[in-house]
Amino acid sequence: MRLSDHQKYINYLRMSGDTFHKLLNIVGPRLTKIYCVREPISPGERFALTLSGDSMMSISYAFRVGHNTVSKIIRETCDTIWECLNQNFWLKIAEDFEEKWQLPHCVGALDGKHVVIQALPRSGSIYYNYKGTHSIVLLALCDANYKFTVVDIGAQGRHSDGGIFKNSNIGKLIISNNLNLPAPSPLEQYKQPMNYYICADEAFPLSTTIMRPYAGNFLPQTKRIFNYRLCRGRRVIENTFGILASRWRIYRKPIIASETTVVKVIKATVCLHNFLMTFANTTYFTPSSADQEDNEGELIEGEWRKEQNSNLRGCKKNKHQYVWATRRRNET
Known part of the structure; x- marks a missing residue:
């Protein structure tokens, strides 16, 4: 045949x-x-x-x-x-992160965001979050091109990102090393094998598969450069959430629906986001939609950050990327 x-x-x-x-x-x-x-x-x-x-x-x-x-x-x-x-899927993501964000062996950026909802009947404070609203959490991993790769939807807003991560299917797979990530391999300039990892913020635990910034304000130059590089990569998930919220009107005000319906709405918009990022890139996404950097390393905010009425909570500036962005030229 x-x-x-x-x-x-x-x-x-x-x-x-x-x-x-x-x-x-x-x-x-x-x-x-x-x-x-x-x-x-x-x-x-x-x-x-x-x-x-x-x-x-x-x-x-x-x-x-x-x-x-x-x-x-x-x-x-x-x-x-x-x-x-x-493994081929993860390797492709790692190549994109290295090419676009100079973050070798990174296979995704991880974060959790609160989707604001109207208080559900007889729910009490179960969905009441630290922002003073009721929400359902979207925990997600994205690639270097602002597309979701793994999502966990439905956690109650009262829990922290770290607690949600620990009890989620994503967290259990990452912690147990069952995401089937590629085997450690050496970088070009080093002979020692390096793990493939996910970049995240301080809310998530440091492990062999999760990389988070160094804590503290008065750090040596090498650690400050590391934080800057890592947070450039982690900013991708912030922009992914921001683009999602700015493009779909359902996120512009609290969602009034049952828990089951809210979860289905989030699932549908995540799938539509990925589809349109792939097949309708010029109409759905433009370079100005996401954060950019000029030749001096100064951050140019994406259009989604200027929309103050977005109800996808938690998309905020990361202190590391702003503190050290202006020093990029001298330190790198």
Whole structure:
């Protein structure tokens, strides 16, 4: 089919031959088996067998492979696809962070924001936050291009970012190192392997996968430069939240709806934000929408910061990025 009938090939494997081989180059090395007693089933056949999507008995007849072998191949190949494509996904994000924000090995910026709601019936102070409003928290991780990658929606506003993170699915995956991040690798100028990490602010715990700024005001130059660099990267999630709130009118005033409906609204706007950032970039997002820096390192505020009526609380200036922005030219 690959050689003579491209349409049937696509119908059978749900992708073109070029796409199949591109994916095979990624997962193939892990599917290769060592020759022992007889010739092993090739990585390409293992991959095609898994993608065919038929019943295991039908696959067994079509590929002339034992039923038990088919079951084992599918399990191994699915695990390999999950591991390889997830790692490839994180590596691409890390490349973008290094290119755009000079933050090597960073795979995302993390923060939590309060979506203001009208007090729910008989909810008491459960959703009452430190800002004096009732809210549901959107905890999110974003890439270097202002797009959400992982979200956790629905935490009650009375909890702190750190507490929400600890009890959220995102937090549990990060703390247990189950996000399937790439293995540590050395930077170009150093031989020692360095972990891939997420940048966050002081509300989140320091760990092998979370990087936060040094605390204190009177820091040595090296630490101040580190804080400046880290906070440039962390500013991406602030801008992502700000763009979301400024583009969707539902966030301009407290949302009047049930908890279930509010969560669904947040989910929908997050998905729409990502879609429009990808396919309608020039109409949905312009460079002036987000924070920028001029040639002297001075911060130029994004348009969303000027909209004072946004009800996505918590999007505020970070002291490190402003204190040290004017010293950038001399210190870097």
